Amino acid sequence: MPEIKQTPTASEPTTNGATPHSNGAESATLKERQTDAIPPPRGRYAHIVGWGYHVPEKVITNQDLEQIVDTNDEWIRSRTGIAERHVAADPKETSATLAIVAARKALEVADVPANKIDLIICATTTPEYLFPATACLIQDALGADNAGAFDLSAACSGFVYGLAMARGQILAGDAEYVLVIGTETLSRIVDWTDRDTCILFGDGAGAVLVAASEVPGGILSVDLGSDGSGGNTLIVPAGGSAMSTSLETVSSGMHYVKMDGKAVFRFATRVMAASTRKVLERAGYTTDDIDLVVPHQANIRIIQNSVLNQLKIPAEKVFVNLQKYGNTSTASIPIALCEAIEAGKLKPGYKVVFVGFGAGLTWAACALDWRTPVERQAAGWWKSTRRQATYSAAAARSMWKRAVRWVYDVLPDPETPGRDENPKETPETPIKETGGERIKE
Ligand code: COA
Secondary structure, three states, X not given: OOOOOOOXXXXXXXXXXXXXXXXXXXXXXXHHHHOOOOOOOOOOEEEEEEEEEEOOOOEEEHXXXXXXXXXXXXXXXHHHOOOEEEOOOOOOOOHHHHHHHHHHHHHHHXXXXXXXXXXXXXXXXXXOOOOOOHHHHHHHHHOOOOOEEEEEOOHHHHHHHHHHHHHHHHHOOOOOEEXXXXXXXXXXXXXXXXXXXXXOEOOEEEEEEEEEEOOOOXXXXXXXXXXXXXXXXXXOOOOOOOOOOOHHHHHOOOOOOEEOHHHHHHHHHHHHHHHHHHHHHXXXXXXXXXXXXXXXXXXXXXXXXXXHHHOOOOHHHEOOOHHHHOEOHHHHHHHHHHXXXXXXXXXXXXXXXXXXXXXXXXEEEEEEEOOOOOOOOOOOHHHHHHHHHHHHHHHHHHHHHHHHHHHHHHOOOOOOOOHHHOOOOOOOOOOOOOOOOOOOO
């Protein structure tokens, strides 16, 4: 793991992440408690120490969309800022395969092996299945044998929700390394005949590794919000328990995204600014302290209206890449973070805000005191080879476990006599392997 830098100017958050000036009394109580015999948590701060992203190769431009629906490049650019988006055209590319590549890159940047991960949080609106969780498929492909894994459903706010959960686990002392992923194949749930929605979305994945550390800084404050009364403004109506899949739901397109664009727009511009203000206040910062904002990449007008106009944060401090990817939902902030790092927009000591909104309705923001060095050191060939070998071993282990399960299934069961007289009526459901040839790096 890269050495996280400590600076004398860093504000000292307490165990619960609040800065001393935000709650001095609480800070004192916690200090007293720490003198007891209870062992201290593994690290009092949660830092992002690794990052990576991956998008499918296929690009669909606005001009391509002109051939599909009644739209035009000028309308899409002026109303949204989007010029093109990446789409998982290959059926073998799924939310899990995109996520696995992004996650491996994040682990490589952090130089942390997969077996050290304690928890994998996969934020997604396009999971592989209703269950099992996509996070578990990722766990299997990474060979993260010591990790818990779950999917997080908070739509486009999901990645920041995931960071908040990761920070909580770390500050509680329950985890040392948490992998947080946002991954989407929205092209699979978008109605390509609906010009209101199909122009907006794209596919991709981004991942970060969050680590416990004694160095002050990292994720200092979070704000999570929801308003379920607006649930119907952005929804996939069918496929859940409210409206299970049927011939009728499919023929009427109820398994596609439905959106009231204007209502979502109004909501987004309101909560982005309010949530940012909250996390700044909790971290003890003002808008003037901010060096970089990485907002959810949904629409350039939403970003201009909220971050630039309401918060008066100058455009050069706000990272935007939605023109290349469209709205990749949970993946948009981690992809933008990676590209901001590549573009040299993030340095140790920077005060950073991530802020997003999405279906639910939900919103989320967090403020960070970034301490991790961002310059990438080329990994030695032996490290890359060893890393690849561990992934091949993980795939082999996974196959072995499946084989053992199969053997147990076909062997006569001495404890249930007669069980094997009736052969299975339902064929085993195939879960596609994610660790093997489906992943294109
Ligand atoms: N191409 C061309 N014209 C289109 C079009 C398209 N793709 N989509 C809609 N139009 C038309 C409409 O039919 C309407 O025509 P009319 O005036 O003749 O009725 C006109 O353009 C204006 O449509 P309107 O819906 O008022 O546009 P808008 O300025 O509200 O922009 C969105 C629409 C969807 C871009 C905007 O509302 C938005 O971005 N909302 C937020 C969506 C979002 O971020 N969702 C994800 C949340 S995570």
